[in-house]
Amino acid sequence: MIRKKKAVLLAAACAVCALAALAACSPQQATSEAAEPGGAAENLNFVDGKIGSKIGYSDEGRLIDNIDQLSDIYSHEEEEAANAENNQPSVYTDRNGFEIQPVPADSKGYNVTWLDAEDRGCLSCHETLEDAQMNQPTYHRLIMVGYPVEQGVQNCVMCHDTWQPSANKLKDNIHQTHFNNDMFGDMGGNCMSCHHIDDDGEFVLWDVAKYDLFKGYKTVAAKDSGATVSYDQDTITPLENQFYKTIKSEPAEWTNDDTQIDPTVYENWTIEIKGDVSNPVTMTLPELKERFGTVTAVLKNHCNVNGTGQGTIYQAEVTGIPLKDVIEFAQPLEGANGYTPKGYDGFGNLMPIEYLDEDAMLVLEVNGETLRPSQGYPVAVWVGGGAAGAEFPKYVTSISITTEDDPDKLWTHPRHGTNVAPSVTPDPEVVFYPNAGVLNYPTGVVFEDQVGKEITFEGYADAYTEPITRVEYSLDGGKTWITMETPNSDIDRWVYWRMNYTPQEAGSYHLKIRAFSQGSDGAEHAPTYTTDYMFTVR
Known part of the structure; x- marks a missing residue:
C-alpha cells in the first residue's frame, strides 16, 4: 500500500503535531511519470503541442460534425470496469492485527482515481499519529489509545484548537512543518493532501470529510437493517x-x-x-x-x-x-x-x-x-x-x-x-460532546466470510456531566436512524452500547453514530458532530 512505503520516511523527517499528517498527494508524481517513455503520455494524441483525443475521435473540423463516431468509440463500460479493477483499494494489517481497507471499492474506481483517496489523510503517510508525535524534535505529550481503534486528527483539533485556546494553533504548526519540509515536497504533497474544499469553498480536514465523499457504500434503511441495539453502564475496561x-x-x-x-x-x-x-x-x-x-x-x-x-x-x-x-x-x-x-x-x-x-x-x-x-x-x-x-x-x-x-x-x-x-x-464549533464511538474494531476494518453472519459492534456514549438520553445509528448516510433510548443514565458512568448487525451483501458500509444528552437547563443537547465509521464485509 502507498501509505506503507511513505510512512517510514515521513515519520523520521516530519516534525509534526498530533495531527501529524497532511498525506502526500500523487498528482505531481503522476504528471512527471506520464512524460517518461512508456508512460501515460504515449497514449495521447498531441495536436499542435496540446493533448487531443486518445480514443480515436476525429481531430479535424468541428467536434459536432463527427458525432456519428460516438456510438463506435465512446463506450466506457469496459473502460470503467477496467479502471475499477486497476484501482482497487489497498488493504493492510494494522498494529493490532486487524485487516484494514480505508477506502471503499466502487464500480468505476472513482474513490481512487478522482478522489485520490489513498494518498490523502494522516495515515497515508504516517504509520500512526503516535509515531508522528514521538518523532518530533521537541517534547510533546503523548496519548496512546488502549482499545484497538485508530487515533485520528480529531484528538489533535480538540487539544490545539478547542480545549486549550492558548495552545499553538494546529494549522500554524502543521502547515509550516510540512511545506518547509523537503520530503513532503519531494513526495508531491500539496494542500489537498490534507484538505477537502467543501460546498462553501472552505478548506476542511480530509480525514473528517472523507466518509461523506466516498462512493460505493452499501446503504441500508433503518427499518430494513434488522439491527438490534442495547446498552449497560456496568462494563469495565480491561x-x-x-x-x-x-x-x-x-x-x-x-x-x-x-x-x-x-x-x-x-x-x-x-x-x-x-x-x-x-x-x-x-x-x-x-x-x-x-x-x-x-x-x-x-x-x-x-x-x-x-x-x-x-x-x-x-x-x-x-x-x-x-x-x-x-x-x-x-x-x-x-x-x-x-x-x-x-x-x-x-x-x-x-x-x-x-x-x-x-x-x-x-x-x-x-x-x-x-x-x-x-x-x-x-x-x-x-x-x-x-x-x-x-x-x-x-x-x-x-x-x-x-x-x-x-x-x-x-x-x-x-x-x-x-x-x-x-x-x-x-x-x-468547539464543543465535541455528547460523544460516541466504536471501541472493539478500528474504522476501516475488514470482516472476512461475514455475509449473512452477525457482527457485534461495541462502543460508548458520554457527555461528561450531562446524562446521555439516547444514541442513534444510521447505515444510509443519515437518512434514517435506529434509536436507542437511555433514560435516567448515571453521569459518573459511560453508556456502553452494543449493536448487532447481520450484513446481507458484501461491500463497504458507512455507520453514523450520534448521542444526545440533557443539558443543565433540562433541554436536549444535540451533538455538534456526528461520528463516522466504516467497515467492509466480504
Missing part, C-alpha cells in the same frame, strides 16, 4: 485497554514500566494538604489509608481531548482513600471553594470543592490490582463525572486549598471538554 497519557515532563522509567512496581515508592510517598486550611497535613499513603480507610466505586475516565468518535475513554473499578474526608480533616477555612491536586511533574488544575463527592478518591487500585505506574502509581486523583486532564492527575504529591472570589477562576469547563470560563458560552 487494564490493557485503558488509554495512557504521558506526564507533563518527559517520562521516567518508573512511571512507565508496568512490570515493575516498587513497594517502597508507595510506603514512602507523601501527600501534603496545604493552603487555606487551619490544619495543614502531610502524610504518607500508608498513614492516609490507615486513618481514612478506602472506598470502591465504578467510574469512567474520559480524556478532555477525546475528539469526535475517538477512543480516549475507559471505565474501571477503582479503590482509594476518600478525598473528601482527607480535605475535611485539613479543615478548609470558611469560604474556601477551590482545590488543586498536583503531581510530581507539577501538573494540576484548580477545581471547585463542590466536585468532591463520595466517589472522589486518592486511587490506589484499579480493577482489583495495584495502580500501574503508567496510570499514576502510587496514587492518582479520580473525581466522578470529571474529565481526565483536569481531575485525574497522576503521581499526586500535594493538594492546595484556595479561596476564589471570581467564579471564572474555578476551572469547571474542562468537565465539558472546553477550556472556557463558566460565564462564557462556548461556540458550538
Whole structure:
C-alpha cells in the first residue's frame, strides 16, 4: 500500500503535531511519470503541442460534425470496469492485527482515481499519529489509545484548537512543518493532501470529510437493517485497554514500566494538604489509608481531548482513600471553594470543592490490582463525572486549598471538554460532546466470510456531566436512524452500547453514530458532530 512505503520516511523527517499528517498527494508524481517513455503520455494524441483525443475521435473540423463516431468509440463500460479493477483499494494489517481497507471499492474506481483517496489523510503517510508525535524534535505529550481503534486528527483539533485556546494553533504548526519540509515536497504533497474544499469553498480536514465523499457504500434503511441495539453502564475496561497519557515532563522509567512496581515508592510517598486550611497535613499513603480507610466505586475516565468518535475513554473499578474526608480533616477555612491536586511533574488544575463527592478518591487500585505506574502509581486523583486532564492527575504529591472570589477562576469547563470560563458560552464549533464511538474494531476494518453472519459492534456514549438520553445509528448516510433510548443514565458512568448487525451483501458500509444528552437547563443537547465509521464485509 502507498501509505506503507511513505510512512517510514515521513515519520523520521516530519516534525509534526498530533495531527501529524497532511498525506502526500500523487498528482505531481503522476504528471512527471506520464512524460517518461512508456508512460501515460504515449497514449495521447498531441495536436499542435496540446493533448487531443486518445480514443480515436476525429481531430479535424468541428467536434459536432463527427458525432456519428460516438456510438463506435465512446463506450466506457469496459473502460470503467477496467479502471475499477486497476484501482482497487489497498488493504493492510494494522498494529493490532486487524485487516484494514480505508477506502471503499466502487464500480468505476472513482474513490481512487478522482478522489485520490489513498494518498490523502494522516495515515497515508504516517504509520500512526503516535509515531508522528514521538518523532518530533521537541517534547510533546503523548496519548496512546488502549482499545484497538485508530487515533485520528480529531484528538489533535480538540487539544490545539478547542480545549486549550492558548495552545499553538494546529494549522500554524502543521502547515509550516510540512511545506518547509523537503520530503513532503519531494513526495508531491500539496494542500489537498490534507484538505477537502467543501460546498462553501472552505478548506476542511480530509480525514473528517472523507466518509461523506466516498462512493460505493452499501446503504441500508433503518427499518430494513434488522439491527438490534442495547446498552449497560456496568462494563469495565480491561487494564490493557485503558488509554495512557504521558506526564507533563518527559517520562521516567518508573512511571512507565508496568512490570515493575516498587513497594517502597508507595510506603514512602507523601501527600501534603496545604493552603487555606487551619490544619495543614502531610502524610504518607500508608498513614492516609490507615486513618481514612478506602472506598470502591465504578467510574469512567474520559480524556478532555477525546475528539469526535475517538477512543480516549475507559471505565474501571477503582479503590482509594476518600478525598473528601482527607480535605475535611485539613479543615478548609470558611469560604474556601477551590482545590488543586498536583503531581510530581507539577501538573494540576484548580477545581471547585463542590466536585468532591463520595466517589472522589486518592486511587490506589484499579480493577482489583495495584495502580500501574503508567496510570499514576502510587496514587492518582479520580473525581466522578470529571474529565481526565483536569481531575485525574497522576503521581499526586500535594493538594492546595484556595479561596476564589471570581467564579471564572474555578476551572469547571474542562468537565465539558472546553477550556472556557463558566460565564462564557462556548461556540458550538468547539464543543465535541455528547460523544460516541466504536471501541472493539478500528474504522476501516475488514470482516472476512461475514455475509449473512452477525457482527457485534461495541462502543460508548458520554457527555461528561450531562446524562446521555439516547444514541442513534444510521447505515444510509443519515437518512434514517435506529434509536436507542437511555433514560435516567448515571453521569459518573459511560453508556456502553452494543449493536448487532447481520450484513446481507458484501461491500463497504458507512455507520453514523450520534448521542444526545440533557443539558443543565433540562433541554436536549444535540451533538455538534456526528461520528463516522466504516467497515467492509466480504
